[in-house]
Amino acid sequence: MTLKTIADSLGVSAKTVSRALAGKDSVSEELRARIRAEADRLGYVPNSMARSLVSGAAMTFGMVITHPANPFYALLISAVEERCRANGYSLLLMVTEEDPETERHAAEELLRWGVDGAVVIPVQEGADHWQRLQDSGVPIVLVNRRLDGFECDFVGVDHERGAYEAASYLLDAGATNLYALEEDVPFSSAADRRAGFHRALAERGLPVQDDTVTLVPPSTAPLRELPWEPDAAYRCAQQLVSRLEPGSAVLTGSDYFALGLYRALAEKGIEVPAHVAVIGHGDLPFAAYLQPALASVRPPAAEIGARAADLLFERIQGSTAPAATIFLPPELRIRTSAGGNDRHAEN
Template sequence: MGESRRVTLKDIAKSLGVSVNTVSRALTDKDSVGEDTRARIKAEAQRLGYVPNSMARSLVLGSAMTLGLVITNPSNPFYSQLISTIEQRGRVHGYSLMLLVTEESPEVDRHAAETLLRWGVDGALVVPVQGDGEHWQRLDDSGVPLVCLNRDFPELDLDFVGVDYEHGAYEATRHLIDGGARRLCLLEEDLPISPVEDRTAGFRRALAESGIGTHRDPVLTVPTRRRESLALPWEPADAYRLAQEIVRGDDLPDAIMVGNDYFALGVYRALAEAGLRVGDDVLVGGFGDHPFAAYLSPALTTVRLPAADIGATAVEVLLRRMSGEGGERGDSEEAEKRRERCALVVRASSRATEGTKT
């Protein structure tokens, strides 16, 4: 038997002197095969390097045993952890993962929905490019259960599992205010997506509840998403240029909140070049708790995202929907919307004792 040829059931049967049907029943754990025979067949299959033909198995079972995962950018640390968790949880239940990347392209996003339908995946987990999400609704309506991740389409009848960005931003902003900040600004992404909207809402709510008024809009947009493609989801240089404008102005904030930790890198540099000390002259709060946050000087106070919890919950919701336990959505069955809480990780950039608050 040549090394390049795929080992078949017939090869195992010939090696052991049993029928192909017996080998098939043993490898699929059918009751009609004795335990000794089953063990012998499985040991021989392993020795020969037998790998099941997934396509043939799919035809028999009527299932591809595959979950589709669509994300915008795998270099985002949050999505990297999300991918890992979803792959692990799916594997436990016997599912492989088909990963598609859209890079924030609406056209690629629509093509991804068509690809998942064409390949016949059993279910899909999707970080959508927000805007027109009707193609995802059509995929769900066609019989492919779907869960939106991290970004919600409230107007569509789709399950959603994501981060409670509003609460996370609220807690971080309140922390800066409790530390003495009265002139605050928020540097946010320029992408019209629900996480940005939710973080902005949380920031504004904290200001309003604290009675802090502003004579200008405290939310500033960092133009990092205007490029066609990025190796990283965010570019510190864009926040650096905006922060330079802020420190040169006549109304220096005493606290700067950023929508992600990469922006904080640019803010740190701009403040240092202006002779301003982070944590003393200007408090800084981040979002994401990326690996470098604890190693900045001073260490960055930031919001830790529950990526592993999001991934595990999303797979749980999807599998329940696929099994029919969640019911068919209709007039009597609303889409499930679940938001996981963040944790505020307090460090020296906010001039406070280190700790974690959920």
């Protein structure tokens, strides 16, 4: 079906149909209603490619993520897509699975498609390909991970603050020894969490020993299955558990890690939180339903996605403001594992 098909059916010009469907004021409301009704009856669908050629805009955002199975990214994608839909844009999604070469290919594809803007969670191994995309006139917003030397808008979780507040809560609640079970990855998000953990200890005059932070290696499984393996955290936690004295506490960099820790503690007959308090990170859907319910740091995924999309729309509309760096605070959800009330149905 084309505009001419609708025009011939109603005895009007194709230009009149085009103006009516585009919402132009030059068409009466009565005629506009007739044209839209006929377009619906005939099953007319606007040609986005033709519209792009006329307007000079693809009306599409690109989005590049690393973990297709990560619940954080699921919320992020939904928020960006919602903003796009509300503004008449489409979303082109690409997945890198933490592979630098796949990421470079994704950047080239976004350039080839001529997207109007891009929301990117980078692998953090080079920025030349993103620089080329931005130099071509495509604004970029980085999410959750920064790239040194690459100037563009950034929106992310304040991981340092989240870890600091969680560690401070455990210490102020009486933890005699505090440990961390953290990701062994070179990403800014993990480094920021470690910095917050260390700051909480330093402010209270507590030393950071060599064994204070236990690093969990990345998953060897395809990232489309799970971003992290609880089993890897379980093996690391088995070594950590032997050092946990009554009154200790553990801050994990992922709720998946907390699953592995829970198993290691249970096998040794160590009760949570009676002997060891635990706080996770991510506040994944299962956290509130564990026994005991897992306290966790909840990142504001939806807010980050919406803010990133809004920044792109501002750039497309001509904003020349300096690159924004926005850190949104996470929320500390206290539950039984950290000594709080067991609000089992809280999500």
